[in-house]
Amino acid sequence: MTKKLSTNGFSVVEVVVVLFVVAALGVGGFFVWQKAKHNDHKTSDAKTQTDQKTDTSKDNNPEPADPSEGGKYLVIKEWGVRFPLPENMRGDVKYGLRTDSPANQQSASFEVDSLSTLPGSSCNFIEQSDGSGLSGGTGVLLVRSPQPLDASEGVGSGPIYTSKDGKYYYLGTPKYLCASDEETVGAANNALMTGIKSLEELSN
Structure with missing residues (x-):
């Protein structure tokens, strides 16, 4: 089965x-x-x-640290220096450089935007036709020289600062008013000159 x-x-x-x-x-x-x-x-x-x-x-x-500290200082980077600005001028100031030959000294001029808008203002930079740089501005000059200068060369009686690399810095007083508003221009120039007298080198 x-x-x-x-x-x-x-x-x-x-x-x-x-x-x-x-x-x-x-x-x-x-x-x-x-x-x-x-x-x-x-x-x-x-x-x-x-x-x-x-x-x-x-x-x-x-x-990298900001050498202007948020605009408190105007930094001239080509020279490695800075100086303080009053609060009401922070962000309002520019600089222009000019080289004078054969002395090989340089001068910094300053332009303040708020002065450039004044009636009849000539507070702007002027480009030099010889290509040496900028001049004009408010009339205040900061001169940088590789050798000492005397008052006959349009600077004060002595340097306001001498850098570690042997450069001499002089304050040149304005020889003209760049606008008819003497009070405003004078106040701006005085503030610039006061700041320049506190010139210092940038720390490395």
Whole structure:
């Protein structure tokens, strides 16, 4: 007689096969999860190290200081000097340089924007036709010379400052009024001259 196979339930072999497949999937999934976790940890460590390097580089390369201290000083960067400005003139003053040959001395003139708008004003810079630079402005001059000067050369009785590299700085008084409003121009020039007398070198 031929035996009939039972169709009710699962045979032992089928159960074992199913359990084996489930176990294999579980073990495989576990290893995949472990590997992903390990990679995430490495990525996190690398990011932390990168962040630390970035922070260190910021510490080693601080932002350069503003020599004008927010406009409190007028900085003549070509000369490496500065002088204080009164609060009402901060951001209102520009300088222009002129080189005088053959003495190789330079002079700085100053232009004040608020004076340039006065009626009949001639307080602006003038470009020299010989290409030596700018002159004019308010009439106040700061002269920089490699050797001492005397009063006959249009400067005061002595230098207001001598730099570490042996340059002499002199204050030249205005020889003209650049606008008809004498009071306003005079006040601006006096403020400039007061500041120039406190001239100082920029710290390295």
